Amino acid sequence: MGLYEQYLSLRIQRHTGSPPDHVALVISERDLLEDGAYETLADFFEWAFTYGSRLTVYVSVLDRDAVPALRRDLEELDGPAGREIAVRGPDDQTPADAPIQIGIGLGGKHEFTSAVQTLAESVEAGDLDPAEIDDEHVEQHLIFPSEPDLVIKAGAERLSDFMIWQSVYSELYFTDVNWRDFRKRDFLRAVREYCNRSRRFGR
Secondary structure (H helix, E strand, O other): OOHHHHHHHHHHHHOOOOOOOEEEEEEEHHHHOOOOHHHHHHHHHHHHOOOOOEEEEEEEOOOHHHHHHHHHHHHOOOOHHHOOEEEEOOOOOOOOOOOEEEEEOOOHHHHHHHHHHHHHHHHHOOOOOHHHOOHHHHHOOOOOOOOOOEEEEEOOOOOOOOOOOOOOOOEEEEEOOOHHHOOHHHHHHHHHHHHHOOOOOOO
């Protein structure tokens, strides 16, 4: 580890604020086509679990035909210390419940719409009273039900169609560093910034 990374790690260790337990990373399909992209992603797994217990990765996709090949590559990744990886795509309905969750081409609007449709089917079947539907009912039918503490967006300062329900109170961190150039120091900067913030959870 370089001196600057050691400095950042020490600052985080000595900070009174807690580091994020659940980190979410947003990258694109083009990022994964760069040389060394999957090696960087494997490194990111290691970095995230230095501080937390859960990681979600969202890969935004413009070309739906690219999803199967990218998914195969992502499913071949190994989680650090044997941690399970759950990969979900646009046609999946099964919730992901693993330390490492990866969504590829599975947008937040689609995920939320699917949850609403499932609830509507339960109402139509007489299994659920519309008046009983609350936040918890919706969350039970999301593919990625857990809420990230910190969302890191690499390469641009704009939001993506990702976890639009779950990230409503997340801290957002945008970096202009492209994924091909992303290093541990960039991750540590994001964690340090998170520690410096005062989370308000909408208040």
